[in-house]
Amino acid sequence: MGGANSKTEAVCCKTEAAMAHEAKGAAISPKKQHFDDIYVERTPVAFKTRIMDSLDYVCDNYTKSEFERQGLIEFCAGVQGGCKFLDLCCCFGNTTMALVHGMSVAEIKANWADDEACKKVAKPRLFPATVTGVDLSASAVAYGQSAGLYDTGIQCDLNKWSAAQQQAMGALMAEQDVLCATAALVYLELTFNLADPQLEQV
Numbered sequence: 763m764g765g766a767n768s769k770t771e772a773v774c775c776k777t778e779a780a781m782a783h784e785a786k787g788a789a790i791s792p793k794k795q796h797f798d799d800i801y802v803e804r805t806p807v808a809f810k811t812r813i814m815d816s817l818d819y820v821c822d823n824y825t826k827s828e829f830e831r832q833g834l835i836e837f838c839a840g841v842q843g844g845c846k847f848l849d850l851c852c853c854f855g856n857t858t859m860a861l862v863h864g865m866s867v868a869e870i871k872a873n874w875a876d877d878e879a880c881k882k883v884a885k886p887r888l889f890p891a892t893v894t895g896v897d898l899s900a901s902a903v904a905y906g907q908s909a910g911l912y913d914t915g916i917q918c919d920l921n922k923w924s925a926a927q928q929q930a931m932g933a934l935m936a937e938q939d940v941l942c943a944t945a946a947l948v949y950l951e952l953t954f955n956l957a958d959p960q961l962e963q964v
């Protein structure tokens with residue numbers, strides 16, 4: 763997240779909640795900026811002002827365009843019984859808003875303008891779906907559920923799984939129609955190589 767003009771303010775102004783979040787598992791990576799104090803807020807308003815506004819974070823517009831270009835809205839709409847959609851490292855749900863609700867960055871920003879506006883999602887889902895949000899931040903997951911973005915919210919540290927948790931998450935992922943993970947994998951200690959050509963076949 764961020765770019766050449768990215769700010770490092772969040773890194774040096776950690777709240778206790780942010781430090782707890784970090785201690786829980788948000789790995790420090792030299793490749794990635796850290797906004798842990800924002801992820802543990804009760805609402806997405808700081809995410810909107812300090813990331814989307816200040817850093818001109820427009821990633822969701824690209825993700826949305828690519829989702830549309832690949833025909834994935836039609837795919838999701840055609841899933842019998844509703845599309846099972848899982849957003850990994852979902853945070854407050856900006857990716858879900860872009861892909862499941864078809865919202866642009868401008869629309870997400872308007873929806874997250876303040877504590878009142880963000881209580882409900884401004885646009886309905888584009889297709890029948892059961893959405894699961896998975897993230898380290900309990901407050902972000904709780905927000906997503908209360909706003910109606912996630913039907914199911916799972917708070918967990920994806921870098922610290924017991925064998926049983928791994929098995930349960932593996933089974934849950936296997937039953938999804940769509941798995942998405944944006945601005946996410948860099949936080950995770952992956953046990954596979956993303957450059958592995960065999961992955962393209964999956």
Ligand SMILES: C[S@@+](CC[C@H](N)C(=O)[O-])C[C@H]1O[C@@H](n2cnc3c(N)ncnc32)[C@H](O)[C@@H]1O
Nearest residue numbers: 787788851853897898899919920921944945949
């Ligand atoms: C940059 S945000 C991504 C939000 C959204 N998907 C996007 O594209 O903007 C990264 C998210 O990863 C979560 N995260 C970091 N480390 C994690 C871990 N070990 N397990 C689960 N989630 C983690 C953070 O809490 C944060 O919500």
